[in-house]
Amino acid sequence: xxxxxxxxxxxxxxxxxxxxxxxxxxxxxxxxxxxxxxxxxxxxxxxxxxxxxxxxxxxxxxxxxxxxxxxxxxxxxxxxxxxxxxxxxxxxxxxxxxxxxxxxxxxxxxxxxxxxxxxxxxxxxxxxxx
Numbered sequence: 001x002x003x004x005x006x007x008x009x010x011x012x013x014x015x016x017x018x019x020x021x022x023x024x025x026x027x028x029x030x031x032x033x034x035x036x037x038x039x040x041x042x043x044x045x046x047x048x049x050x051x052x053x054x055x056x057x058x059x060x061x062x063x064x065x066x067x068x069x070x071x072x073x074x075x076x077x078x079x080x081x082x083x084x085x086x087x088x089x090x091x092x093x094x095x096x097x098x099x100x101x102x103x104x105x106x107x108x109x110x111x112x113x114x115x116x117x118x119x120x121x122x123x124x125x126x127x128x129x130x
Contacts, residue, residue: 007056007088008084008088012041012045012049013049013053013056015035016046016049016050017053017059017076017081019035020059020072020073020074021074021077021078022034024073025062025071025072026071026072027064027069027070027071027072028046028069028070028072029043031046031050031072050072053072054072057075057076058074058076059072059073059074059076060072060073060075061073086101
């Protein structure tokens with residue numbers, strides 16, 4: 001039985017999406033050249049991953065003017081992908097409780113008074129918008 005595709009991004013998919021978010025529309029070759037981090041990837045690996053991203057709805061492609069290469073563009077903004085990842089994390093590990101996620105972060109790394117004050121200000125601003 002084939003494994004179902006995850007709606008969240010794998011590390012390899014995220015690497016390619018980062019290129020598209022920063023660079024804008026690009027061919028597979030342009031994405032490959034733009035990848036900075038190691039390990040380097042083969043052209044076919046990037047192409048396959050782009051096709052997976054397209055199936056997941058993160059990118060779409062158009063033909064270049066000469067019709068030989070596909071130009072891929074992100075159709076999901078980085079902020080939207082980030083929110084989706086956080087929602088998935090909260091759902092899987094924190095029983096859909098954002099409060100539990102925040103408490104876990106605070107307990108895991110501690111918090112100094114300056115950070116606590118910034119958090120208070122952010123919460124007050126958020127309450128003011130509601």
